[in-house]
Amino acid sequence: MAMKVPEITLIFWIAKLCTTGFGESFSDYVFFNDYIGQHTAMLMGLGLLLMCLAVQFATTRYTPWVYWLAVTAVSIFGTMSADFLNKDLGMPLYASTLMLVAVQAAVFAAWYATQRTLDVHSIDTRLRELFYWLTVLCTFALGTAAGDFAAVTLGLGTLASSFVFLGIILIPAAGYRWFRLNEVLAFWFAYTITRPLGASVADWLSVPAPYGDGLQLGAGPISLVLGILFAGIVGMIGSRHRGVMRGQTAGVG
Numbered sequence: 001m002a003m004k005v006p007e008i009t010l011i012f013w014i015a016k017l018c019t020t021g022f023g024e025s026f027s028d029y030v031f032f033n034d035y036i037g038q039h040t041a042m043l044m045g046l047g048l049l050l051m052c053l054a055v056q057f058a059t060t061r062y063t064p065w066v067y068w069l070a071v072t073a074v075s076i077f078g079t080m081s082a083d084f085l086n087k088d089l090g091m092p093l094y095a096s097t098l099m100l101v102a103v104q105a106a107v108f109a110a111w112y113a114t115q116r117t118l119d120v121h122s123i124d125t126r127l128r129e130l131f132y133w134l135t136v137l138c139t140f141a142l143g144t145a146a147g148d149f150a151a152v153t154l155g156l157g158t159l160a161s162s163f164v165f166l167g168i169i170l171i172p173a174a175g176y177r178w179f180r181l182n183e184v185l186a187f188w189f190a191y192t193i194t195r196p197l198g199a200s201v202a203d204w205l206s207v208p209a210p211y212g213d214g215l216q217l218g219a220g221p222i223s224l225v226l227g228i229l230f231a232g233i234v235g236m237i238g239s240r241h242r243g244v245m246r247g248q249t250a251g252v253g
Contacts, residue, residue: 002060003062004123004124005120013190015233017194018198019072019198020194021222022230023074023075023078023199025206025219025223026076027076027080027083030080031083038084045076052074053070062241065238070133071136075195077140079199081141082141082142097145100141107131108135115127136191139191143192147165147195150165150196158200159214162201165193166197169190169197172185202222206219206221
């Protein structure tokens with residue numbers, strides 16, 4: 001099976017941050033919408049997730065719009081899952097954060113025990129692809145819970161939380177660049193932290209009064225803006241990918 005995930009470049013991280021911000025704001029817009037209801041929103045998010053992952057698994061190689069649409073669906077449902085634990089089941093944010101840390105650790109342990117690698121450049125079998133997407137889902141749910149824990153339980157607020165997570169995400173970047181931190185550990189560390197970073201920024205922009213402590217522009221408008229920005233970035237990624245594929249075809253010919 002050909003590689004099903006993109007190369008890890010700067011535009012990858014930009015797109016990833018956009019999915020976190022969009023997923024947070026759009027999930028809030030749907031999940032807390034009185035006309036839809038939280039249970040209906042969860043079912044809608046699950047349906048979107050299953051549909052997007054079905055298309056992703058059906059492809060035979062990395063296809064930008066399919067891959068990033070799947071990431072976006074995971075972002076939306078992961079956010080809803082964390083909110084469901086807190087809002088519907090009444091689980092404290094510290095408890096849901098710790099539980100999701102344990103779940104993500106268990107997925108990593110099972111992945112490594114069966115495949116002897118956690119490297120995203122080795123996603124070339126169906127089982128590894130399944131582990132990959134389970135991990136991605138865990139990182140989104142965990143990141144949502146951790147971001148809310150920092151902003152609400154610790155009382156930092158969304159703006160201060162954004163700077164805290166920005167500082168944390170520099171740790172794997174510096175560790176990999178200057179201190180020979182293992183690249184797989186650095187990647188998954190950074191990948192997990194992008195979620196609370198992007199979500200904290202989105203909440204600072206969108207969460208309305210009296211719940212927000214930022215600009216309070218509303219989840220709907222911020223979802224629209226981030227969605228347009230994300231679509232443009234994916235379009236750029238797709239254009240570059242097509243250029244690479246044409247170059248490879250020409251080289252083979």
